[in-house]
Amino acid sequence: MDDERSHASRRRTLTICGVLLIVIGVPLLVTGIVKFTSTMGSPPPRSSTQEFFDDPAGTMDRDNARWDADMEAKKASGLGGMAFFALGVLALGVGSSLVTFANRGKLARYTANEVAPVVADAVSYVATESAADVGAAARALQGATPPAEVVKVKCRACGSLEREKASFCSSCGKPL
Numbered sequence: 001m002d003d004e005r006s007h008a009s010r011r012r013t014l015t016i017c018g019v020l021l022i023v024i025g026v027p028l029l030v031t032g033i034v035k036f037t038s039t040m041g042s043p044p045p046r047s048s049t050q051e052f053f054d055d056p057a058g059t060m061d062r063d064n065a066r067w068d069a070d071m072e073a074k075k076a077s078g079l080g081g082m083a084f085f086a087l088g089v090l091a092l093g094v095g096s097s098l099v100t101f102a103n104r105g106k107l108a109r110y111t112a113n114e115v116a117p118v119v120a121d122a123v124s125y126v127a128t129e130s131a132a133d134v135g136a137a138a139r140a141l142q143g144a145t146p147p148a149e150v151v152k153v154k155c156r157a158c159g160s161l162e163r164e165k166a167s168f169c170s171s172c173g174k175p176l
């Protein structure tokens with residue numbers, strides 16, 4: 001039984017590690033996406049060469065230097081975003097597989113007890129539904145063919161409608 005218990009505790013440890021990795025992975029992933037998308041927008045226009053010549057004070061030069069620095073920062077942020085994203089994906093992947101691995105017995109039992117009846121229900125539902133559909137289609141086909149005409153006669157005694165070939169009224173019993 002000791003083996004059983006150590007097995008259970010190891011499984012719990014694995015589950016906790018997996019859940020922790022998932023908990024860490026989600027913000028990493030989100031941070032990565034946010035960082036990366038923040039670098040997506042088109043950059044502000046860089047001053048052209050012609051504008052340089054019209055700008056003896058050199059403000060354009062400073063602007064462009066700032067622009068270059070912005071681009072560098074954006075590039076770094078984009079790379080950082082990708083790194084965060086990759087780490088997040090890795091953490092989520094490892095975490096979820098750890099949880100799955102640790103609970104595979106439980107999962108299998110869960111599948112057998114919970115999922116299988118649902119699947120069976122769904123299958124039988126589909127089966128009965130399609131059977132009903134087939135029946136409806138058959139009835140529709142039958143409805144499409146005109147029913148054989150039934151000539152009826154009225155009983156002189158009680159007025160009930162009887163088949164032409166009947167010799168006695170089914171309602172009052174008198175001969176037609």
Ligand SMILES: [Zn+2]
Binds near residue numbers: 156157169170171
């Ligand atoms: Zn009658």
